[in-house]
Amino acid sequence: MASFGEEFCCGIAFMDNGTKKFISELNKLSHAMKTGEGRQHVVFALDYLAEYTEKHLKDEEKVMIKYRFHDIENHAVQHDELRTELSKVIGEYAKRGADHAFPLLIQRLMADWLSRHISKSDKILGDYFIAMVNKSKTS
Numbered sequence: 001m002a003s004f005g006e007e008f009c010c011g012i013a014f015m016d017n018g019t020k021k022f023i024s025e026l027n028k029l030s031h032a033m034k035t036g037e038g039r040q041h042v043v044f045a046l047d048y049l050a051e052y053t054e055k056h057l058k059d060e061e062k063v064m065i066k067y068r069f070h071d072i073e074n075h076a077v078q079h080d081e082l083r084t085e086l087s088k089v090i091g092e093y094a095k096r097g098a099d100h101a102f103p104l105l106i107q108r109l110m111a112d113w114l115s116r117h118i119s120k121s122d123k124i125l126g127d128y129f130i131a132m133v134n135k136s137k138t139s
C-alpha cells in the first residue's frame with residue numbers, strides 16, 4: 001500500500017490534498033485486487049481518474065497560468081499524456097469490459113503517475129508556488 005509521505009508532499013495544500021486522495025484511491029484498488037474484487041472495482045477507479053484529470057489537473061493548470069510558471073509547457077504536456085492514456089484505457093473498458101489484467105493496468109498507470117509526475121514535476125511546481133507566495137509576502 002502506498003502512503004502519503006515526504007516524497008509526494010509539495011507543500012501546497014490543494015495539491016497535497018489531491019495527492020492524498022489519489023493515494024487513497026490507488027490503495028482502494030489494490031485492496032480490491034487482493035480480495036479478488038479488482039475487476040468489479042475498475043469502474044470506480046476509472047470514474048475517479050476521469051474526475052482527477054478533469055478537475056484536479058485543470059486546477060493545477062489554472063494556477064500555473066495565474067503564477068506564470070516557467071515550465072508550464074512541459075508540465076501541461078505530462079498532464080495531457082495522462083489524459084490520453086486514460087481515455088485509451090476508458091475506450092478499452094467500454095469495448096470489452098475488464099478482463100483479469102485490467103485492474104493491474106490501472107494500478108500501474110496510477111503508481112507510475114505517482115512516481116513519474118507527483119514525486120517529481122509536482123514537487124518542482126510546488127517549490128515554485130511557495131517561492132511566489134513568499135515573494136509576494138516580502139514585496
Ligand SMILES: [Fe+2]
Pocket residue numbers: 060075079117121122
Ligand atoms: Fe501536475
